[in-house]
């Protein structure tokens with residue numbers, strides 16, 4: 476089954492072709508970072524307008540790259556939520572119009588299910604059941620995954636998402652949007668241990684997170700440094716390092732706790748923050764100690780992309796699911812509301 480995937484939930488236009496027999500055939504991405512950077516964050520209206528400009532050329536590019544004609548497609552998957560409503564509408568309208576014109580089914584995919592299943596695109600991929608740590612710009616969640624569409628939320632951030640905290644700290648340090656990779660780069664030159672930042676909520680039972688206190692702590696440290704000696708380049712590196720260490724340590728502790736609580740030995744990490752090197756290596760080390768294994772997507776499929784939407788959509792289209800005539804986008808959409816993969820399992 477050959478599926479075209481389209482991602483337009485935020486500030487990346489992602490397109491991919493996935494074949495359930497042959498795997499990922501082609502993918503292309505246009506990032507709008509340069510458009511939004513001067514505003515320090517995503518401007519929804521500008522995001523929608525640029526998806527309109529980029530989506531169709533990217534679809535043509537991907538079809539040409541794979542040497543496929545539209546007549547060979549068996550379905551189109553697009554991101555139906557969660558995300559920016561205007562941006563979602565662009566992808567949904569385009570995908571559904573093409574599907575109608577080409578006489579094939581379309582399916583609205585959950586963006587976080589896309590992230591969650593992105594590690595399945597790798598040759599060495601996880602087996603169900605597993606614990607998923609979803610760490611992105613809008614989400615920080617621990618999910619028990621028994622199969623596609625069988626998700627139980629174990630814990631989540633009570634305030635900011637981890638990626639959002641990275642982005643806000645980047646602003647405090649004078650770094651451009653999106654800040655995660657910039658903070659990580661600065662942290663590499665930081666002196667470990669000069670600043671000790673709190674590990675939020677690790678001493679409380681449960682699997683929820685909170686990152687807003689850490690953000691305030693970071694701001695106060697910036698202010699103190701500035702008042703005492705003026706903010707030096709080394710101060711910035713040391714603060715970035717302490718912040719990153721605190722986020723990573725917190726995520727690692729909660730992942731181990733989730734595996735233990737659920738009696739599982741497979742951990743999957745996905746979403747933009749899962750591209751973070753320190754998080755990847757520390758999680759790997761910590762989890763290996765307890766005999767568990769961790770899987771994550773290739774770095775290019777950690778942040779938003781079309782491949783993850785094509786993959787998730789392909790699994791569901793293959794199981795016979797497709798849009799109803801009155802399908803709509805869902806700017807807010809709890810992942811636990813998704814149907815299981817096999818219709819027979821609904822009962």
Ligand code: ATP
Pocket residue numbers: 485557558586590610611612613614637638639641642653654655656659746747748749750751752777778779
């Ligand atoms: P969501 O998926 O929750 O809707 P989103 O799509 O905006 O949100 P992603 O594209 O998955 O989020 O990830 C983007 C986030 O990942 C940004 O907050 C960015 O700063 C963060 N990020 C990307 N690379 C890194 C990195 N190396 N270290 C830390 N954070 C990173």
Ligand code: MG
Pocket residue numbers: 485486487778779
């Ligand atoms: Mg993005």
Ligand code: FE
Pocket residue numbers: 586590611612746747778779
């Ligand atoms: Fe995302």
